[in-house]
Amino acid sequence: MRKIIHCDADCFYASVEMRDDPSLRGVPLAVGGKPDQRGVVATCNYEARAFGVRSAMPSAQAIKLCPDLRIIPASMQRYQEASKRIMAIYRDYTDLVEPLSLDEAYLDVTDSEHCGGSATLIAREIRARVAAEVGLTVSAGVAPNKFIAKIASDWRKPDGMFVVKPADVDAFVAVLPVERLFGVGKVTAEKLRALGIDSCADLRTYSLADLTERFGVFGQRLYERCRGIDTREVSPDRERKSISVETTYTRDLRTLAECETALEPLLRQLGERIERARRSEPVAIAKIFIKIRFADFSRTTAEAGALGVDPVQCRELLAQAVGRKRRPVRLMGVGVRMLEAQATRQLRLFDDWDDVLPLRPPAGDNAPTQT
Known part of the structure; x- marks a missing residue:
């Protein structure tokens, strides 16, 4: 049984800006382009999200939702520097670190000897170190595979941690809405709902043959994920697409x-x-x-x-x-x-x-x- 941690820095770009300029804390903040130049929100803090502002939203729309929103340009050099420090902390615990972006990564700590081999304690220690050494908060999910670890890391955001033990996987996944399955977008979700499928438990009532017939190759992914099955390995050398x-x-x-x-x-x-x-x-x-x-x-x-x-x-x-x-x-x-x-x-x-x-x-x- 593998021990996988998914770490995700909270509203990363905005958090770096608030760390470096404390006057930005507590006010609605977004990092992105200017509203009058068709800018887009790259990320925003939780104060802005309370108004409905979201990543990839046009800045002009964000300003309409939150007139007091402060939008500042991205500073990639500072974000990259913070990311390098965070990734270096992850690699103190395992060589099996798979970065997904500047602020997100999977860690396989199955064979790690740190913290007595406890993935929960490793995740807790990593979060504490990132806060102390980098000045940012990281949310983490701990689980037996990548799929569940990623969902778990969102469970108690921001600045939280959620652990799904192997014995709890089945119950945890069963209640998930189908939209939480990677690859299920609006169109696929509508097709599933037309079949009376709202949750992973509903999806389990369909056989592999049924799902493959209706959704092609993606049907097998649906069949596996709704049962909490994910055999993907954490790959430090992810192939560039x-x-x-x-x-x-x-x-x-x-x-x-x-x-x-x-x-x-x-x-x-x-x-x-x-x-x-x-x-x-x-x-x-x-x-x-x-x-x-x-x-x-x-x-x-x-x-x-x-x-x-x-x-x-x-x-x-x-x-x-x-x-x-x-x-x-x-x-x-x-x-x-x-x-x-x-x-x-x-x-x-x-x-x-x-x-x-x-x-x-x-x-x-x-x-x-x-x-």
């Missing part, structure tokens, strides 16, 4: 020419991110994609197979995406999807991957070709 950049524009881009002009800086930023990633791991590109959000908030993505970032190919994909609706564009992104690790290892038997995947700068860029 994609690298991308995007921008929301203060003024809609109304023509393809305007979009092409805006694409060039995005390609430069993407190239920089790919190069940074290459310093620590192989980057095996399988596809390139363009993401568009139109002024009416509808979305579309155009993608194609690729060996590298080719500006000509990107402009072709951009034309495809923009041409689908011919409406003003408020957000544009560009990114690459990675080749699966197994395929990468096979190619490395025969090729120097860095020679196979050239990264070409945008047209007009005087920088040398990077390989």
Whole structure:
């Protein structure tokens, strides 16, 4: 039986800001973009959440809900510094740390000798150390697998801890609403409710064959999760799936020419991110994609197979995406999807991957070709 801890810093960006500027404590606070520039809330403190402000909400909408909301720009360097200190504390207890983001991680402490091998005591000590050494609060969930540990970490937020013992897993999961299952969004939840399924206990009345027939491959996930089954391991070296950049524009881009002009800086930023990633791991590109959000908030993505970032190919994909609706564009992104690790290892038997995947700068860029 494994011992998994899921740690999640409470409203991380906002907490760092309140730590560094005590005058921000106790007032509704959000970190994000300006309302008059189509900014979006990255995170907010609990005072702001009491008014209905949420992450990913347009800043203009957040201000309507909470007129006294203070919105400040993100300071990624300080957030990254705090994250490094927190992750270093986690690694004092186990090498099996799987970061999910700057403020969230899984820890497998099954074989840890700290605190007499007690996952509960380890989680308690970690939370105390982060508070004392970093000045931030972390909520934690302790359970026999990743799925339950993640749900448990939300149970007593903020600054709380919840433990689900192996003997309690079945009862704990049975009462969960189906929306708590990862991958169950609004559409899937409506389909389940149409079948009379509101909770995991309801979902258990359906066989694996029934769920697979109705939901395809995802049916097996539903069958397992509603029973508290999750065999995923904590992986310190999680495989990178994609690298991308995007921008929301203060003024809609109304023509393809305007979009092409805006694409060039995005390609430069993407190239920089790919190069940074290459310093620590192989980057095996399988596809390139363009993401568009139109002024009416509808979305579309155009993608194609690729060996590298080719500006000509990107402009072709951009034309495809923009041409689908011919409406003003408020957000544009560009990114690459990675080749699966197994395929990468096979190619490395025969090729120097860095020679196979050239990264070409945008047209007009005087920088040398990077390989």
